[in-house]
Amino acid sequence: MSSFLYFVLPAVGGYALTSMILLKNPHILHKRKRSAFFSRHISHRGGSGERIESTMEAFTNAVEQGTEMLELDCHLTKDGHVVVSHDDNLLRQTGYDVTISSLDLKDLPLYKERLEVTFYEGHYSSGADRKIALLEDVFKKFPRMPISVEIKENNKQLITKVSDMAKRYNREEITVWASVESSIMKECLKVNDSMPHSFTMNRGVLLLLLFYTGLLPFVPLEESLLQFYLLRIMNRTFIPDSPILRNRLIASLLEKLMMRKSLFTHLADRGIQVHLFVCNEDEDIKAAFELGATGVMTDYPCHLTSYLCRNRSQE
Known part of the structure; x- marks a missing residue:
């Protein structure tokens, strides 16, 4: 037993030390990703507050x-138009x-006159424009603005149309594939792997898992962005649908497990942007940057601009 430990303990210790060194110095094994854009100020659903x-x-x-990136979601109408909307069901x-x-473009209803801000309970937005937008109109009007396009359904026609539009408007390098589902992302990359994801x-x-086992510094990563919740907003400004996430103890444990500055710093050092959302209050914006986020996603672009101007030391 002692001879076994004699060999194992130095090996484990050497592995842990090597992993720690490479975590802090990822350039030793990995070439830093080069991106066509870098965004600190991201507007969630275009700034829905x-x-x-x-x-x-x-x-x-x-x-x-002054936003540096737009975040949006898209769906396909019955007659084949790609429109910008978070939900497919419009209730x-x-x-x-x-x-x-189920509807043609011309039959889409208007948005409500006042709409609650999803990640800021009890707050509402309004505006003169209540029309569901076409993705092509967004691409046309903001040709050089980086845009994160979340695909919510595994619809090859939708994915192909988004890809074709990105090519047609010469914006593949600044249009990001985003999706929660791996099967959808696989189809996106199958259709167009030139776009960052x-x-x-x-x-x-x-x-x-790679981070906590120490394997992360050794593993290549194809992604260009990590976009994730700032978990401290759970049950405070955003009440999740999931009963599990509504449990404050579980939410707190998840925050301690997932909001790791060393992880976010490692990703940033490898050229992978880290965007935390949805930060609508000064304390949350500050917390996101202190955790190592390279960018913050907000419902209030004016407020985030003001914050960055007041806190230039975080730029």
């Missing part, structure tokens, strides 16, 4: 306020219990 979410008015306001957004996929949920779990 200042204008009605995902409308052209919201996107325009966010860009005017929450419009009051009509219908799906985008973010971590899916499964890949995020794997990332944590």
Whole structure:
């Protein structure tokens, strides 16, 4: 037994030391990713706290306020148009219990006059523009603005249309594939692997496993962005649908497990941007940057711009 420990303990110790050194110095094994953009200021659904979410008015306001990236979701209408909307079912957004996929573009209802901000309970937005936007119109109006496009359904026609639009408007390098589902991301990359992409949920779990086992510094990563919740907002400004996440103890444990500065710093050193969302208050914006986020996603682009101007030391 003693002879076994004589060999094993030095090996384990050597592995742990090597892993720690490489975690802090990833350039030893990995070439830093080069990106066509770097975004510290990201507008969630176009800045859904200042204008009605995902409308052209919201996107325009966010860009005017100095955002460096737009985040949006898209779906396909019955007659084949790619539109910008977080939900396929429009009950929450419009009051009509219908799906985008069941309607032609001309039949899509207008957004409600006042819409609650999903990640800021009790706060509402309004605006003159209540029309569901076309993704192509967003690409046309903001040709050089980086945009994260979340694909929520494994629909090859939708994915192909988004890819074709990114090519047509010469914006593949600044259009990001985003999806929670690995099966959807696999199809996105199959259609177009020239576009940068973010971590899916499964890949995020794997990332944590690699981090805690010490293997992360040795493993190549294809993703260009990690976009994830700032978990401290759970049950405070955002009440999750999941009963498990509503448990404050579980939410606290997840925060301690997942919000690791050494992990985020390692990713940033490898050229992988880390965007934490949705940060709508000063204390949350500050916490995100202190954790090592390279960018913050917000519903209030004007407020985030003000914060960054007031706290230039974090730039």
